[in-house]
Amino acid sequence: MNILDGGEGGGQLVRTALALSAVTGEPFRMRHVRRARANPGLQAQHCAAIEAVAAVCNAETGGVEVGSESFTFEPNEDIDEDADPADQGVLGGSVSVEVGTAGSVPLVFDALLPVAVALDESFTARLEGGTDAKWAPPFDYFRRVKLPVLQEHGLDADVTLNRRGFYPRGGGKATLTVEPSTLDAFDVTERGERESLTAYSVAEESESEDDVAERQAEPAPDAADVETEYVEADCSGSALVLAAEYEHSTAGFAELGEMGVEPETVGENAVERFEAFEDGDAAVDEYLADQLLPFVALAGGEVRAPEVTSHVETCIDLLAEFGYDVTVEDEGDTVLLSA
Ligand SMILES: Nc1ncnc2c1ncn2[C@@H]1O[C@H](COP(=O)(O)OP(=O)(O)OP(=O)(O)O)[C@@H](O)[C@H]1O
Numbered sequence: 001m002n003i004l005d006g007g008e009g010g011g012q013l014v015r016t017a018l019a020l021s022a023v024t025g026e027p028f029r030m031r032h033v034r035r036a037r038a039n040p041g042l043q044a045q046h047c048a049a050i051e052a053v054a055a056v057c058n059a060e061t062g063g064v065e066v067g068s069e070s071f072t073f074e075p076n077e078d079i080d081e082d083a084d085p086a087d088q089g090v091l092g093g094s095v096s097v098e099v100g101t102a103g104s105v106p107l108v109f110d111a112l113l114p115v116a117v118a119l120d121e122s123f124t125a126r127l128e129g130g131t132d133a134k135w136a137p138p139f140d141y142f143r144r145v146k147l148p149v150l151q152e153h154g155l156d157a158d159v160t161l162n163r164r165g166f167y168p169r170g171g172g173k174a175t176l177t178v179e180p181s182t183l184d185a186f187d188v189t190e191r192g193e194r195e196s197l198t199a200y201s202v203a204e205e206s207e208s209e210d211d212v213a214e215r216q217a218e219p220a221p222d223a224a225d226v227e228t229e230y231v232e233a234d235c236s237g238s239a240l241v242l243a244a245e246y247e248h249s250t251a252g253f254a255e256l257g258e259m260g261v262e263p264e265t266v267g268e269n270a271v272e273r274f275e276a277f278e279d280g281d282a283a284v285d286e287y288l289a290d291q292l293l294p295f296v297a298l299a300g301g302e303v304r305a306p307e308v309t310s311h312v313e314t315c316i317d318l319l320a321e322f323g324y325d326v327t328v329e330d331e332g333d334t335v336l337l338s339a
Pocket of ligand 1 (some may be wrong): 009010011012013034037107135136137138141254255287288290291293311
């Protein structure tokens, strides 16, 4: 059993370990889960990710409860460890999981997506929780930025939003369907010319009185197409994702509305990050960089990112524990991640 130390990072290490364990068939124990966080141990969102990935690969789990700092995950014992990972017979099927209040639905999807390379048959995951939650990719980032980049590289997956769920009540619903997939190696080193820029601005319906969705999108550059939407949800909330599609890549700049923060400020923050990105030479934004790492490890290739964030660093260490080497080349203003 692979003994992993989760102490240097956050939930991302839990999600990456689950995905890699499902793909390789290698069981693991993770200790010191989120040790340095203010609320150490597994949180509801992480327990939901464990439950979802376990359902897809028939894993046995131990120690999975909120607050637990150590847990085990043993994927289907029927897996033939000598076989190629793509032929190891991870099952598919369907699973419904409540992530709980505003626990992030896209983050649980993140744990499930890499399993695509080892599936026998498709799986469907129906999740309930926060679609647009703090410290996580908002739903439109997942749908408009991350998924398109992965689909471009062979991932056969689709997502449907059934209901938005904002912080703190959650209550959002989304369905992810993933088919067995063969990934192409990544060559995301130059982003190329920008082909489109879209501001996806969403707010809960009561916020239409204050034109929140329009005001969030107002600072977007003139070149941007603007899509505003008001939705039914269990509590008020709003999100803005500025998605920039380039010839060879897509980058996203996502911000959530917050009490006491003017909607225009939400938009300005996203625009500031977009402009800084366009001033540099990276092909993906800093968040996509850490989220792509498991796929780069599995498929090989290169991705040019703005910097080595702590998420990138700790994820690379974890991938090495499963035998996947990702190297980082410091290029000055950018970094090249290769496998
Ligand atoms: N604004 C954002 N846009 C896109 N992705 C984001 C954004 N904010 C955070 N993320 C992504 O969300 C993930 C957060 O991972 P992290 O390990 O910090 O989260 P967690 O599971 O909530 O656990 P923890 O509470 O331990 O931090 C990262 O993959 C990061 O790229």
